[in-house]
Amino acid sequence: MIEWIHPALVFFATAALVPFVKGKGKSILLIGFPALAFFSLMLFPDGNYGVFTIGGFEVVFGRVDKLSRVFAYVFTLMGSVGMVYALHVKQKGQHIAALIYGGGALGSIFAGDLLSLFVFWEIMAFSSVFLVWYGGEKSWANGLRYLMVHTFGGLCLLGGIVIFAGQTGSIAFNAIPASGLGGWLILIGFLINAGAPPLHAWLPDAYPVGSITGTIFLSSFTTKTAVYVLARGFAGTEVLMWVGVIMALYGVVYAMLENNIRKLLAYHIISQVGFMVAGIGVGTELAINGAVAHAFAHILYKALLMMGMGSVIFMTGKRKGTELGGLYRTMPLTFGLFMVGGFSISGVPFLSGFISKSMVISGAAAAHYPFVVLLLTLAAAGTFLSTTLKLPYAVFMGEDKGIKAADPPGNMLLGMGLAAFICILLGVMPNLLYQLLPFPVDYHPYTAEHLLGSFQLLLATLLGFTLFLYKLHPENTISVDTDWVYRKGVVWFQQLKNPLQGIKVLRYKDFLQGLTLFSRQVSQRIQSGYLKHALVMIISFVMLSTLLFSLFKGWTLSLDSLMQTDLTLSQLLVFVLIISSTLATVLFKSRIAAVLSLGMTGFFVAFFYVLMGAPDLALTQYLVEAVSVILILLAFYYLPAYFEEKTAPASKMTDIAVSLLVGIVMTFYMLMVMDSHLTKSIASYYLEMSEKLAGGRNVVNVVIVDFRGFDTMFEIAVFSIAALGIFGMLKLNKKKAPIQREAALNGSLKREQIEEAVQREVTSK
Amino acid sequence: MSRKQTPEDQVKKKKRVKVLASMLGLLMFLDWFAPRHHAHFFWDSIPGFSAVFGFIACAILVFFSKGIGHAFLMKREDYYDD
Numbered sequence: 001m002i003e004w005i006h007p008a009l010v011f012f013a014t015a016a017l018v019p020f021v022k023g024k025g026k027s028i029l030l031i032g033f034p035a036l037a038f039f040s041l042m043l044f045p046d047g048n049y050g051v052f053t054i055g056g057f058e059v060v061f062g063r064v065d066k067l068s069r070v071f072a073y074v075f076t077l078m079g080s081v082g083m084v085y086a087l088h089v090k091q092k093g094q095h096i097a098a099l100i101y102g103g104g105a106l107g108s109i110f111a112g113d114l115l116s117l118f119v120f121w122e123i124m125a126f127s128s129v130f131l132v133w134y135g136g137e138k139s140w141a142n143g144l145r146y147l148m149v150h151t152f153g154g155l156c157l158l159g160g161i162v163i164f165a166g167q168t169g170s171i172a173f174n175a176i177p178a179s180g181l182g183g184w185l186i187l188i189g190f191l192i193n194a195g196a197p198p199l200h201a202w203l204p205d206a207y208p209v210g211s212i213t214g215t216i217f218l219s220s221f222t223t224k225t226a227v228y229v230l231a232r233g234f235a236g237t238e239v240l241m242w243v244g245v246i247m248a249l250y251g252v253v254y255a256m257l258e259n260n261i262r263k264l265l266a267y268h269i270i271s272q273v274g275f276m277v278a279g280i281g282v283g284t285e286l287a288i289n290g291a292v293a294h295a296f297a298h299i300l301y302k303a304l305l306m307m308g309m310g311s312v313i314f315m316t317g318k319r320k321g322t323e324l325g326g327l328y329r330t331m332p333l334t335f336g337l338f339m340v341g342g343f344s345i346s347g348v349p350f351l352s353g354f355i356s357k358s359m360v361i362s363g364a365a366a367a368h369y370p371f372v373v374l375l376l377t378l379a380a381a382g383t384f385l386s387t388t389l390k391l392p393y394a395v396f397m398g399e400d401k402g403i404k405a406a407d408p409p410g411n412m413l414l415g416m417g418l419a420a421f422i423c424i425l426l427g428v429m430p431n432l433l434y435q436l437l438p439f440p441v442d443y444h445p446y447t448a449e450h451l452l453g454s455f456q457l458l459l460a461t462l463l464g465f466t467l468f469l470y471k472l473h474p475e476n477t478i479s480v481d482t483d484w485v486y487r488k489g490v491v492w493f494q495q496l497k498n499p500l501q502g503i504k505v506l507r508y509k510d511f512l513q514g515l516t517l518f519s520r521q522v523s524q525r526i527q528s529g530y531l532k533h534a535l536v537m538i539i540s541f542v543m544l545s546t547l548l549f550s551l552f553k554g555w556t557l558s559l560d561s562l563m564q565t566d567l568t569l570s571q572l573l574v575f576v577l578i579i580s581s582t583l584a585t586v587l588f589k590s591r592i593a594a595v596l597s598l599g600m601t602g603f604f605v606a607f608f609y610v611l612m613g614a615p616d617l618a619l620t621q622y623l624v625e626a627v628s629v630i631l632i633l634l635a636f637y638y639l640p641a642y643f644e645e646k647t648a649p650a651s652k653m654t655d656i657a658v659s660l661l662v663g664i665v666m667t668f669y670m671l672m673v674m675d676s677h678l679t680k681s682i683a684s685y686y687l688e689m690s691e692k693l694a695g696g697r698n699v700v701n702v703v704i705v706d707f708r709g710f711d712t713m714f715e716i717a718v719f720s721i722a723a724l725g726i727f728g729m730l731k732l733n734k735k736k737a738p739i740q741r742e743a744a745l746n747g748s749l750k751r752e753q754i755e756e757a758v759q760r761e762v763t764s765k
Numbered sequence: 766m767s768r769k770q771t772p773e774d775q776v777k778k779k780k781r782v783k784v785l786a787s788m789l790g791l792l793m794f795l796d797w798f799a800p801r802h803h804a805h806f807f808w809d810s811i812p813g814f815s816a817v818f819g820f821i822a823c824a825i826l827v828f829f830s831k832g833i834g835h836a837f838l839m840k841r842e843d844y845y846d847d
Contacts, residue, residue, distance in 0.1 A: 385823055453796075465823065
């Protein structure tokens with residue numbers, strides 16, 4: 001009686017048999033054996049198989065439990081589906097590499113100890129690089145870089161294992177604390193394979209140059225094995241939550257810029273794995289289930305997407321968005337199947353991504369991580385935007401470039417069809433997947449609120465895509481990523497070969513010259529003479545120091561008060577009005593309209609005070625708002641109506657950055673101040689002492705004119721100065737400024753016209 | 766770079782935007798009546814929040830990515846070759 005058949009062994013055996021078969025026999029072997037491994041998984045109960053003692057350590061080759069089993073299911077399934085897609089490939093070496101690679105992945109997930117995990121981990125790295133190299137001569141350098149990074153990752157892992165085993169005396173692979181050098185090195189080794197920035201660049205560097213069929217396997221196994229080991233070893237490690245969020249967004253941002261169609265998908269692997277890593281970081285049963293379900297669904301729809309783009313490259317020989325377009329007519333089936341994958345990854349209901357992605361986000365919500373939820377939702381919108389809208393628009397729709405093409409051979413279509421079928425099947429019958437998950441599932445993706453929310457998010461993104469389409473056409477560029485360090489940075493480093501040369505460069509004279517140059521540049525920057533630059537400088541400085549101050553003070557940010565806020569409908573309405581009038585201020589071209597809508601914002605804020613039951617505060621707000629609007633309007637009265645010059649985009653970016661900085665810092669500051677009670681409230685003191693000390697029963701009056709008399713006095717002084725200013729400006733009205741006269745004649749003015757007018761005025765005097 | 770938009774494109778775009786916006790409006794309207802079982806955060810009970818968030822998210826992603834892309838990240842295709 002066979003105790004247990006290790007699926008990795010099945011893969012290795014298949015690899016060994018491949019050289020000896022031809023034709024139909026090869027097809028049966030390649031598809032049948034992985035499928036056999038898939039079904040064999042159902043036969044054996046949970047438990048530890050293949051246990052050996054080597055050098056005093058217990059090595060477990062087959063730890064079968066729910067977590068390892070679900071990954072094995074999807075790996076073997078993917079092995080079979082991927083082989084269908086790869087059947088036409090003549091080079092047997094490709095099949096062998098893919099099978100050994102798949103076997104390494106299966107070995108890693110069944111490894112119950114760190115030592116055998118490391119061995120299979122390295123088998124994966126060294127077999128997968130051949131799939132990159134089969135991409136052709138151009139991929140050699142990329143493959144070498146891929147191997148270097150994975151070797152480095154493997155060394156981190158090995159070092160971590162040795163230290164960890166030395167400290168604990170055991171090599172069993174269970175939960176590993178993310179502390180101490182050993183734990184951290186193991187975590188880094190895992191994260192390199194997961195593709196976490198800044199150690200992710202190997203992925204978008206190597207995958208897009210891999211062979212067309214090899215990339216399908218590459219995008220399935222390495223990162224998802226990393227997800228498995230993270231779930232096994234580091235579930236609930238909080239830092240992973242943020243690593244995951246960063247990954248999810250990082251991939252999306254780079255995908256927006258990418259022109260190479262498979263590189264775009266590669267960046268989305270990082271983004272999607274980010275969802276899984278975040279789920280693992282949250283660490284609740286629901287979140288871990290979500291991460292595992294997402295890994296399962298992701299392997300299939302990402303393979304489908306890679307197959308779709310692989311088919312496009314296979315049939316047209318072109319791999320850039322700028323070179324492709326209008327293929328829906330010549331490759332309709334590929335287009336349709338690709339879109340199934342696209343809709344799945346975007347989380348469209350009734351497809352596989354929806355039932356898994358929503359689980360991760362719900363897990364983070366149930367564990368009460370508001371920022372994780374919002375940022376992951378943001379990444380989800382970005383996924384839909386770039387994978388499912390931008391990419392197919394560029395390749396299949398868009399400008400018809402008249403490329404001669406047809407749908408790929410039958411086996412490739414069949415491979416895509418199988419993957420698409422499973423995507424739909426899981427979306428319609430989520431329990432098929434849910435019953436395989438490591439924890440019992442009590443989660444229902446298809447509720448009214450959930451469906452409506454998802455459709456709103458998707459439709460809104462589609463609307464945004466339609467509006468910003470002109471910004472989203474592919475551009476003929478590449479984007480630098482952290483691999484810059486070892487691709488370009490190294491060259492700089494090599495120039496400093498001789499350390500003494502490096503010192504010689506820094507002579508005293510050069511140092512002095514450099515210093516003057518530097519200070520000249522700094523003062524040119526700071527004292528540019530533009531009011532705006534000065535304002536940007538001042539505001540950024542104040543905001544950053546506020547931020548630093550509150551951080552060093554050790555104030556903690558808790559969102560309790562924000563979460564407990566219940567908004568009534570009328571409050572919500574006023575809130576919307578405040579936001580929309582603020583937006584209007586930014587969007588208005590005319591300055592007067594902008595000032596007026598800014599005033600509106602102030603008045604709505606006052607209205608908010610009324611609703612909150614503070615009429616006196618509202619009154620003050622009304623007064624201040626009226627005065628300031630009048631003041632600004634008067635100031636504008638002496639300036640031309642508006643400049644016709646357009647603001648440079650770079651300057652606009654600075655404006656946006658500064659505004660965002662102010663918004664974010666002030667919001668955080670207010671939240672921190674609200675929740676941290678810095679000093680004891682003085683209110684009770686006032687209430688008690690107002691009669692005793694000041695002899696007044698009306699506490700408010702006493703506070704204003706007695707306790708805080710100086711305050712009031714200076715407030716009055718400020719108001720008087722403002723009033724004087726207004727009065728002065730009204731008086732000035734009699735003598736119109738020269739520029740204003742010109743403006744009255746011509747409507748709006750260009751900068752040269754203004755300078756001319758001023759010049760004339762000066763010379764006439 | 767972005768292609769020049771013809772007046773035809775503009776008309777098509779306007780039509781598409783109208784259709785999408787009205788569909789979105791309908792969904793936001795329906796959202797008032799959806800029962801909430803899992804309102805973890807205050808925004809979960811605001812009808813139409815997902816739509817507004819989705820649109821803002823889309824705008825932020827497009828302008829932020831392209832902004833930093835053009836400012837720092839995007840290079841000529843032969844950037845690494847020399």
